Amino acid sequence: MSMNQENMIKFMLKFGYLDQNAGPQALIAGDTLVAALKSVQKFGGLEETGVFDNDTLKLINSKRCGVPDIPLKLNGNKNKRYVVSSNVWNKRSLTYYIFNFTPKLPHESIRNEIQKALSKWSRFSQLKFLEVNNENFADIVISFGVADHGDQFPFDGPGNTLAHAFYPGELGPLGGDIHFDDSEDWTLDNSTNNGVDFYSVVLHEMGHSLGLRHSTAPDSIMNPYYKGPQLQDIGYDDISGMRSVYIARSLPEDYVSFTPPIQLPPITPGKSHPHVHWSSFSHETCTDYDTVTPEPFTTFKPEIATPKKNDNTDECKGNFDAVSCFRGEIFVFKKNLLWRLNKPGSILQRYPVQLLKFFQVLANNDHNIVKIDAAYERPDSNIVMFSGKNYYVFNGNHLIENSPKSIMDYGFPPFLVRVDAVMVFGGPPLTYLFSGEYFWIYDDQKKILLQNHRLIKEHFKGIKTPIDAVLTWKSGDTYFFSENQYWKFNHNLNKTEPGYPKNAAEFLLGCTS
Template identity: 60%
Template sequence: MIVKLFFVLLYFSLCNVQCLPIDQINQKINNIHINQETLEFMQKFGYLDQSGPKSLISTEAIMDALKLVQKFGGLKETGNLNNETLKLMKSKRCGVSDVDQSKSQMRKKRFSISSSGWNKRSLSYYISHITPKLKVEGVKEEVQRAFQKWGKYSYLRFSEISTNDADIIISFGNNNHGDQYPFDGPGNVLAHAFFPEMGLLGGDIHFDESEDWTLDVNNNENNGVNFYSVAIHEMGHSLGLGHSSEPDSIMNPYYKGPRLQEIGYDDMLGMHSLYVTRTLTNEVKTTMPPSKVPKNPHVHWSTFSDENCTDDDVVTPESITTPKPNSPTKDGISDCKGNFNALSCLRGQIFLFKDDLLWRLNEPGKVLPRYPVKMLKFFNTLSNNIENDIKIDAAYERPDSNIVMFSGTKYFVFNGNHLIENSPRLIIDYKFPRFVTKVDAAMVYGNPSLTYLFSGEYYWIYDDQTKSLLQKHRYIKEQFRGVKTPIDDILTWNGAIYFFNGNQYWDYDWVQNKTKSGYPKNASEFLFGSNCRDNFRYH
């Protein structure tokens, strides 16, 4: 009876930790008061569910919401309501929600699609009211220029008409302007738009007339709001795209001031998914002209996703580029002998490195078309910083969505577009003992996520959030029984952990602290399928 009473009390004590009244939440988050204005911001933009009593919002939900707010704002994801986060919430931005609470966040593409898009390829627009702060012809030119940018990658055609029966109606308005989403005066919300299928307002774009609008691209953020920079963003919503947490994306919700606005890679992929890969209503299926993409495009993903390497619906950058003729196949590499240099799950896909080649897989056994490619052809930003014979020893994706790649005594940090943090850097940053000259394998596992680093017969646990080594080196065979060392690669996939050595792999049971029965198995067949010989061709 005493034991039962103990567990009952323990249960309610845990509940009290997880579910506090609003007026006590500040005690759980660095003693900073979460006021009504902050809660309303997080609910307005989708970070917290608007249904249900506010008094039942849990501490965990508040902290998760704050981390997501910080992610969209490009801040360090602490989950604490610090001054930077408060400033962000008051900064200029779009009025469209950042997160759709009605949709599962467990499975996201690199870009965010919030609509099924238009079902026709020719769209009309009508500019019904222009603020007297701007010249009419200037506004019309900027609107046309912005639509042309989107049209390059969607194959949509836009034409201006002079009546209000247009597909997209563009206007300026103050406060309550007839759509149940009133503007808030100068600052904060600058404009909003409606996704294509949203009834009579579908596709429409509204700008807050109370803002200090300008057509001058040379003005900085403090000298007015540049119309074009806001318009090209809102058009993305009008065509069906949601917000992106990628700081440089046109679809990031926050206004960064006037700047050269180019359609980013995420935005291209979104347009490709909405308007290029599908046949629209009453459209005769024809061969589309090749999309125009920037020269030497960088690999680029939106950082907003809670992917756990289970996404099987991936749109790849090469799927929107002009097909290239195949080069002659490379002899002597088509024997599926394994011995891969590095293997990792990055942005929901499997990346496999061997010598100077790279494969990408949607899942084990499913290699993307036209792979492998030269590794430096894909990560072309590396070619300007390193020698051409580089080999990637290990790679992993940090909790902040940046990618770390190890090569010998150096490592590179890649944000999906550029090398950052003064890369390359020395692996001694990880506080390894001096005898460690390379990292053999890496994985991110657990909740909270911790990074496991393997070299020779040893492994370490590293916390990327605090940049600290949590334990000194331990023998791999003490924790990972049944695994053959030294480890070549590790892959975490759908909650499973696979260890690789040579052309063998083991499925590891974390609970039982040992490899599962029936292993090792053939690594090449697992990754490339039974016809792996045909997959070892490069382009």
């Protein structure tokens, strides 16, 4: 095989024309190669001869985007005209952050070109873009790098690959991000053909950030090859793509109607029965939200039972489904049982009770709830409970806001199957949602995700994943639970307190170890 042919194979593997799992290069069948070559020529706007000629050689050495033309996992499934990747944003407002700049252009020019490109996409998608000054709160992080720059896709020096971007939700926190090869001679001068026109490239890469794949249409900005300034603009294909995913499609936030919390009627202490009366809750809060001032309320505190537990019972083995603070009390969920505590280790009399007896509204529902995955008291004092792909909003009397609703309403990426744990923290309060290795921050007032998913292990050092539950107790103390262990977390030092993990069932339910 000549060196040119070897480079051709490398090119085909890199950009998805050949399956990377197909086996040794020598075994790739001749007709597979011819078909792949025709496809390469099609994307390049060349005649589809299937013959490796000089034009094709020139094509594979020309300046282009680093994103595969045929998505690596979607080989063989490429019949869509305008090419929308499977991942798109499920919200209409996106945040972006400029991580660094190239020394080759003035900072303000880079910012202007980015804004220019965003407003172009905004016109055809009706998406809103907001620059933020914190990487953690950005959906789209824009950066320059050379060679190895922190992902698995190193740049290649001057020429060839100019930049690459990640589809929404792709590769965890990288989703939506844009990287520029800083070995290129970036320029703002779109009147000459010297250097690489930054605006043309940023316009193209943003298409990927919004979910568009490469297009074979010559007038599409999503054509993979760089054609020089002025020749590249948003084309018909691109506009159709944006229309189908962001304009024609309803998004969860289109339906959000804010329901103010219903004020609970005062009740007579002593008349209450713990199995059914949510309203016997005290109206203390779990953390010091500065946005909610609870109405004065008659409090009712049942007597406290002395816990006598031993290690043989199921509850003393930990593995709690959820541990939440509702209105100043702790609720421990495990399978079909519910414990109510006025502080850790102090269970109220007559608990545990059946989960569905306490939350009868969940039993009346069509959905079969076997257990609760996570639950939290929203800053508006309504209770949100997650179970599988659904969540329920409970105002103390009944379900509200058309519950059950899909957890996708929170703006999660489509692969998410459940929420492991939730906590509300900070002032103004923000909602932290944990699932698997990742967590998200959600603003319950604005009803938007403030950031793409981040790794738990990077931001909550020392906590074992997956997390079973997280409790934010009075004065903001935070406890993470996993299996039968728990950690107290110090938000100031951003790590677990010394001496942890400790025994979770002992801490919560007074089990003896």
